[in-house]
Amino acid sequence: MPNPSPVRKPVHANRQSVFAAPPLWVWGLTGLGVLLGFGLLFSMAVRSEKALSQQFTTDAETVLRREWRMRSDSVTRVVVLGTSLVENGVADTDFFEGRCGKRIRVIKLYREAVNIDAFTETAPIFKLLERYPPDILCIEENLLLFRLPYFLSPGQAENVFDAVNRHLTIQVKSLKIQLGLRPPDPERVLFQGFPREQHVQNQVDTTALSTTLAEIRHRQVRTPAELPALYRSLQQLHQSGTRLILLHLPRPAVLESVIYGEGRDPLLRDLIKQYHRLYHLEHWQFDRPMPFRYFVDQAHLNHIGNPIYSGWLADKICPVATLPQR
Amino acid sequence: MNELNWIIAFSVVGLTPMAWLLPGRWQLPTVSVLTAGFMLVASPLSALSLLLTASLSYGLFRLKSLTPAWRVVLSISQSVLVWIIFKSEWPMHQGWQTTVGVPLGLSYYTFRQIHYAIERYKQTLPVHDFADYLTYLFFLPTLLIGPINRFPDFYRDSRRRRWDAVLFSTGLERILYGYAKIVLIGNMLLTNKLAHIIYTLQPNHPSLASYLSLIRFATNAYIQFAGFSDVAIGLSLLIGIRVPENFESPFLASNLNEFWKRYHISLSSWCRDYVFTPLLSLTRQPVLATLGAMLVLGLWHEWSSQYLVWGALQGLGVLIWHRFKRPSGEAKTAQPAWHSNVMHGLGVLITFHYFCLTCLVIQKNNWQAVGQTLTQLFAR
Known part of the structure; x- marks a missing residue:
């Protein structure tokens, strides 16, 4: 750089590339093709999401109806509703029965990477719960406390790219499995089971921690009046005798301090109080700080964290499951 | 959508049609107004900061009561003051970045304004008015992502521009090309895939992981920046303005002097013209001039001790090369072609690794981490 002579004239942007730039009509056709292809992918994504929601509703209805029909069998039925945090964090029925020594059935209803709309709009799970009310309904607190930014419904215009991206990811993954380029996912029983692949992972990859922190910092706290349809369902469930719980699912301690820090804590506490006063939602807060080694990634509990959390949850459920001992 | 996508979308859908469909004299002013509108929506602080510093840097030269020397000093000072306030370590430690924010494109337009002030002082600029100056500064394709283009070139192109399909x-x-560099090579390969390879290597091969991490940081910075420059050049061409190239395969340079003629060319040539040459003229000390130019080049990125050291290391590398290079007048001894090819390849390898190694001081958050990585790289 610091060579006083000779002074080079700036190189302008008309240098020849390896390939000559194509005529404009080629760009026009390409643009049209991209738009059409994107539109096609988007419509496929919409259909795929609708089919998934429909399947989820049907499966949930089957399970809830079956449990409702057996409600005279002196079993306490607990529905835990949430995202993949519930899938990974809450153990199966056997664990709770063993811990409490009571007849308890834990039904996990979860969908990955969704917000509350996935249980009220795209799949009317709360309507099903009104029809077949459980004894205890635990709702993952993230759904009611935050406006989660990672909802992937293709029905919302701002999520068009996310929806297509998600659809493509699923299709590519499926293709790779078919071609034998990656092992098939371990089979899971619907609403039950513990992801088996977690057992092989011993250490959490924290390379994307800054991304997660940025997402958490951008989270907005809900107000206690923005989900009227859901609140009506909650009141209906309360009248039906369902105990309503706002359930905290822990994340690594580093992230918890950000989620409940930075001036957001008073807002959250106020919201939780309002929920309790208006809709009879009790708040169950897991207070123990959890290190990264209890997680399979930056959010989901692993085979070490799951029993610790589920043990705490069982200790909360056992006293309120007032039905006869086994 | 992220900032890059917004800039591309707004430039293609908003700026480009306005730049060609409106009557001739309204085309570029409309581009500037739309750019200001974009900035007001994206970051009002950025728009106000640019408008204020631009007005002052132009207005000071209209004051008859000041001598030309005072005009240029005051004009440069106000631009540099704003730049230092926002780009130094202190506001970062005070959390300004999250509460107030840093004006978008601040480093680029500060250096454009300094260039303008000096050239105006030297009376080398073409006859123009305030609107021309604002058009130069409020030009979205280069405003946020560079390069640091010069006013005379921009002014000439703005007068000569004609519709040209090619x-x-x-x-x-x-x-x-730029988008592919950023998304495919930068984000997918270097940021995601290589990060996971490094992560899996870390427990059993920490030295190799540290080495790859170092290479990844430097190459990713280059690929992302070169991609952004490609996008800026491409968007400018859509509006009919040609801006200078910013990169010319820098990692193929066989010495650090050549490297800095190929890497971030608009900045390094700015430092040559406005720091190195004046310092050399004043002091007749090439070492001082080189170090001064490289320190400014480092501090342009951020007014911090890390970038100061990084700039000093670049200067040191250039000085070492100057010390040991063959004098230009010396007759070359007859060497076989393979020998010069090997020496060239060796030079490329050393230059690349020297640059990557110096990037360690800006990659890590503190000096302790720099020391740990160096230990991991060389002491095991």
Whole structure:
């Protein structure tokens, strides 16, 4: 750089590339093709999401109806509703029965990477719960406390790219499995089971921690009046005798301090109080700080964290499951 | 959508049609107004900061009561003051970045304004008015992502621009290349895939992981920046303005002097013209001039001790090369072709690794981490 002579004239942007730039009509056709292809992918994504929601509703209805029909069998039925945090964090029925020594059935209803709309709009799970009310309904607190930014419904215009991206990811993954380029996912029983692949992972990859922190910092706290349809369902469930719980699912301690820090804590506490006063939602807060080694990634509990959390949850459920001992 | 996508979308859908469909004299002013509108929506602080510093840097030269020397000093001072306030370590430690924010494109337009002030003082600028100056500064394609283009070139192109389908197509091609660099090579390969390879290597091969991490940081910075420059050049071409190239395969340079003629060319040539040459003229000390230019080049990125050291290391590398290079007048001894090829390849390898190694001081958050990585790289 610091060579006083000779002074080079700036190189302008008309240098020849390896390939000559194509005529404009080629760009026009390409643009049209991209738009059409994107539109096609988007419509496929919409259909795929609708089919998934429909399947989820049907499966949930089957399970809830079956449990409702057996409600005279002196079993306490607990529905835990949430995202993949519930899938990974809450153990199966056997664990709770063993811990409490009571007849308890834990039904996990979860969908990955969704917000509350996935249980009220795209799949009317709360309507099903009104029809077949459980004894205890635990709702993952993230759904009611935050406006989660990672909802992937293709029905919302701002999520068009996310929806297509998600659809493509699923299709590519499926293709790779078919071609034998990656092992098939371990089979899971619907609403039950513990992801088996977690057992092989011993250490959490924290390379994307800054991304997660940025997402958490951008989270907005809900107000206690923005989900009227859901609140009506909650009141209906309360009248039906369902105990309503706002359930905290822990994340690594580093992230918890950000989620409940930075001036957001008073807002959250106020919201939780309002929920309790208006809709009879009790708040169950897991207070123990959890290190990264209890997680399979930056959010989901692993085979070490799951029993610790589920043990705490069982200790909360056992006293309120007032039905006869086994 | 992230900032890059917004800039591309707004430039293609908003700026480009306005730049060609409106009557001739309204075309570029409209581009500037739309740019100001974009900035007001994206970051009001950025728009106000740019408007204020631009008005002052132009207005000071209209004051008859000041001598030309005072005009240039005051004009440069106000630009540099704003730049230092926002780009130094202190506001970062005070949390300004999250509460107030840093004006978008601040480093680029500060250096454009300094260039303008000096050239105006030297009376080398073409006859122009305030609107021309604002058009130069409020030009979205280069405002946020560089390069640091010069006013006379911009002014000339703004007067000569004509619709040219080949230039337009070249612009689209450059945007595509730039986008591919950023998304495919930068984000997918270097940021995601290589990060996971490094992560899996870390427990059993920490030295190799540290080495790859170092290479990844430097190459990713280059690829992302070169991609952004391609996009900026392409978007400018869509509007009919040609801006200078910013990169010319820098990692193929066989010495650090050549490297800095190929890497971030608009900044390094700015430092040559406005720091190195004046310092050399004043002091007749090439070492001082080189170090001064490289320190400014480092501090342009951020007014911090880390970038100061990084700039000093670049200067040191250039000085070492100057010390040991063959004098230009010395007759070359007859060497076989393979020998010069090997020496060239060795030079490329050393230059690349020297640059990557110096990037360690800006990659890590503190000096302790720099020391740990160096230990991991060389002491095991």
